[in-house]
Each structure stands twice: as structure tokens, then as C-alpha cells.
Amino acid sequence: MRQTWRWFGPHDTIGLSDIRQAGARGIVTALHDLPASVPWSDDAVVTRQRAVAEGPDGPTGLSWDVVESLPVSEEIKTQSGDWRAHLDAYRTSLEALARAGIETICYNFMPVLDWTRTDLRARMPHGGTAMRFDLATFAAFDLHILARPGAAEDWDAATRDDAARIFNAMDEAAQADLARTVTMGLPGAAAGWSLDELRQKLAEYDGIDADRLRQNHVDFLSQVVPTAERLGLRLCCHPDDPPFPLLGLPRVMSTAEDYRWLLAQVDSPSAGMTLCTGSMGVRPDNECAAIAREFAPKIHFAHLRNVTRDTETVPASFHEDEHLAGQTDMVAVIAALLDEEARRRAEGRRDAEIPMRPDHGQAILSDLAVDGQPGYPAVGRLKGLAELRGVMAALSHGGAVA
Numbered sequence: 538m539r540q541t542w543r544w545f546g547p548h549d550t551i552g553l554s555d556i557r558q559a560g561a562r563g564i565v566t567a568l569h570d571l572p573a574s575v576p577w578s579d580d581a582v583v584t585r586q587r588a589v590a591e592g593p594d595g596p597t598g599l600s601w602d603v604v605e606s607l608p609v610s611e612e613i614k615t616q617s618g619d620w621r622a623h624l625d626a627y628r629t630s631l632e633a634l635a636r637a638g639i640e641t642i643c644y645n646f647m648p649v650l651d652w653t654r655t656d657l658r659a660r661m662p663h664g665g666t667a668m669r670f671d672l673a674t675f676a677a678f679d680l681h682i683l684a685r686p687g688a689a690e691d692w693d694a695a696t697r698d699d700a701a702r703i704f705n706a707m708d709e710a711a712q713a714d715l716a717r718t719v720t721m722g723l724p725g726a727a728a729g730w731s732l733d734e735l736r737q738k739l740a741e742y743d744g745i746d747a748d749r750l751r752q753n754h755v756d757f758l759s760q761v762v763p764t765a766e767r768l769g770l771r772l773c774c775h776p777d778d779p780p781f782p783l784l785g786l787p788r789v790m791s792t793a794e795d796y797r798w799l800l801a802q803v804d805s806p807s808a809g810m811t812l813c814t815g816s817m818g819v820r821p822d823n824e825c826a827a828i829a830r831e832f833a834p835k836i837h838f839a840h841l842r843n844v845t846r847d848t849e850t851v852p853a854s855f856h857e858d859e860h861l862a863g864q865t866d867m868v869a870v871i872a873a874l875l876d877e878e879a880r881r882r883a884e885g886r887r888d889a890e891i892p893m894r895p896d897h898g899q900a901i902l903s904d905l906a907v908d909g910q911p912g913y914p915a916v917g918r919l920k921g922l923a924e925l926r927g928v929m930a931a932l933s934h935g936g937a938v939a
């Protein structure tokens with residue numbers, strides 16, 4: 538597998554030399570500063586591509602392999618406002634990426650919020666920290682801080698009681714901190730949103746249920762996949778994180794059945810899956826190794842990460858575990874992906890090598906002294922990548938050890 542690493546661009550506190558030392562060879566990045574409505578120009582794409590390859594101090598040995606993400610605007614997801622112009626912009630961006638030779642494009646179809654946590658630095662027994670999602674704490678935000686109309690119907694009585702207790706124990710600073718954590722928005726974004734902005738964005742989904750959002754997703758792909766096919770690009774949808782509805786918003790890319798349905802509607806080598814074991818693994822009914830085998834030919838990118846749930850329910854509280862700990866059988870997932878690579882090589886597919894990255898990491902050692910991008914610490918991810926690389930090496934060894 539192609540070992541890659543997410544880099545947030547020249548302002549990332551983790552430099553290209555650090556990434557090379559961690560052993561990655563490919564870079565996953567995006568033009569994070571551009572809003573989803575703005576087309577990516579050749580100049581902007583090539584400038585970033587050169588920044589990756591040439592580095593601040595000479596050649597890095599790295600290449601920009603995967604775009605994460607080419608964002609889908611809220612207008613496209615809701616089919617409102619200038620959404621048709623945004624589709625044009627999307628296709629223009631695909632053209633620019635293809636001219637630069639960048640073929641793998643990750644996106645997601647989550648309404649309003651990207652990944653959502655309630656604690657970015659939960660203390661682990663080993664002394665490091667990990668990101669955590671606590672249902673009752675999230676309910677406290679929903680019910681008492683955001684005070685969303687109708688929120689009470691979305692939570693059971695026990696969770697509402699827990700949420701009230703949690704909220705009553707919070708001072709104003711703690712409330713503001715939780716609101717900031719929940720509304721972090723997109724990775725790479727400098728700050729969260731205000732509660733009013735969030736309420737406004739939620740209102741844009743009034744009248745959009747799961748079926749409507751699914752159809753809008755199919756419509757989006759119908760509009761961009763022909764371009765991707767012509768250009769030889771691979772679009773791959775990242776699952777919802779966490780994989781269940783929040784704040785009354787529909788979420789439609791949470792389960793194997795969601796992908797089965799979507800990829801049957803748009804059956805193309807240019808429409809596929811980003812297998813994120815960290816996101817999907819939050820649900821006990823998502824068996825990631827089985828998902829990896831079922832969707833293997835359409836997995837264009839893999840996020841390898843592990844989680845541990847507090848309960849075997851949907852939804853559930855969970856924390857981000859070490860890459861080989863947690864409830865996903867990571868060895869079985871990697872075995873499935875290596876088998877798929879062998880199958881592609883035999884078929885002569887030019888995308889035989891599947892890019893993977895250690896998705897998130899716990900903050901450990903010197904990470905704890907750095908105020909970096911939550912979930913993206915240098916040492917924690919380096920450890921994750923090294924462990925995953927060890928599994929790949931062992932499973933690829935293929936012979937008796939002397």
C-alpha cells in the first residue's frame with residue numbers, strides 16, 4: 538500500500554521533512570483555504586504540488602497523491618442557491634487536478650458538520666490524550682447550549698437526565714469550550730462557528746430528509762462522475778463521522794448498505810469509497826474487514842484508525858484508540874486490502890497500489906506540548922503508521938522466516 542500522510546499545507550506545524558522521517562511517501566492535502574464554491578486553478582494546484590515535492594529546503598521525495606477533500610458545497614448538498622455553478626466549479630477543479638496528474642479525490646456528503654467530537658484531548662490511562670465523543674455531553678450541547686427546537690425528541694430519557702446533570706455542572710467557560718469543540722467544522726478551518734451560524738446552517742436542511750439527501754448525492758455524482766471518468770480520476774466518498782444522525786440532520790453514508798445503494802445507483806470505476814475504519818468502526822453493525830472485502834474493487838483510499846465504543850449500541854459514545862487496539866480487527870482489514878492489491882496487479886489495473894494513511898492518532902510524548910491540529914499529532918500518527926507498516930510487512934512476507 539502507498540503510505541501517505543495528511544498535510545494541511547505550508548502552515549502545518551508538522552513539516553514535510555517530519556513526514557518523510559515518519560516514513561510516508563505520499564501526501565494527502567487540499568487547498569483548504571478555498572471555499573467549496575471556488576474552482577481550483579491550475580496555478581493553485583501546481584503551486585501546492587511543487588510545495589510538496591520541492592519543500593522549503595530542497596526535494597522532499599514526497600508527492601501529492603490524494604486530494605482530501607475536494608469539498609462539496611452545502612448548496613450542492615441541498616440543491617439550493619448557486620448549486621449549479623458550484624457543480625461547474627467542481628468539474629473545473631477536477632480538470633485542473635487531472636492536468637497535474639492527481640487522480641484520487643476524497644470527498645464527503647455530511648450535512649453541515651464534518652467530524653464531530655466532544656473532547657479533543659481526553660486523558661488516556663497511558664498519560665497521552667485521544668479524541669472522544671460522549672453522547673450525553675453532546676446531548677447537553679444539543680439540548681441546553683444550542684437549545685435546538687425538537688432536540689428533546691431525539692434523546693431518550695436517561696440521556697436527557699445525564700445531559701442535564703452534565704450541563705448543570707458546567708460553568709460558562711466550559712459551555713463555550715464544548716460549543717467550540719463541537720463546531721470545529723472542517724479540519725484546517727481556523728475556528729469554529731458561532732451558535733447562530735450553526736442554527737442558520739441547520740435551518741438550510743429543513744425539509745431535507747435522508748431520502749432527499751441520498752437523491753441529492755446521486756444527482757451530484759451524476760453531474761461530476763462523467764467528467765471524472767473522462768479524466769481517469771477516482772472519486773471516493775468518506776463515511777459519516779460519527780456514523781449516525783446528529784442535530785436532527787440526515788446522515789446517509791454511515792453503513793455498508795448506504796454504500797451498496799449509492800454505488801449501485803452510480804456504477805462507475807470513478808465512483809468509490811474511502812474506507813475509514815475509524816468512522817465506520819463506531820457502529821457495531823459495521824464489520825470493517827467484511828466491508829473491505831465487499832467493496833474492495835471500489836476502495837480508492839483507506840483511512841486506518843481504530844475506536845473503542847462505550848456500549849454496543851447505535852449511537853454510542855467512543856474514543857479514538859491506538860491503531861492496533863480498539864474494536865476493529867485492523868490486521869484483517871489490511872489483509873483484505875493487500876489481497877485486493879494483488880488482484881488488481883493481476884488484472885493490470887494502474888491503481889493497484891491503494892493509498893492509505895494513519896487516520897488521526899493519539900497525542901503522546903512531545904505531542905502533548907504542542908497545540909496542533911486536533912487528531913493530527915506527529916508522534917501519535919508516526920506510531921500508528923509504524924504499527925500499520927509492520928502489519929503490512931508481516932502479511933506481505935509470504936514465506937518461511939529463516
Ligand SMILES: [Mn+2]
Nearest residue numbers: 813816840896
Ligand atoms: Mn477518516
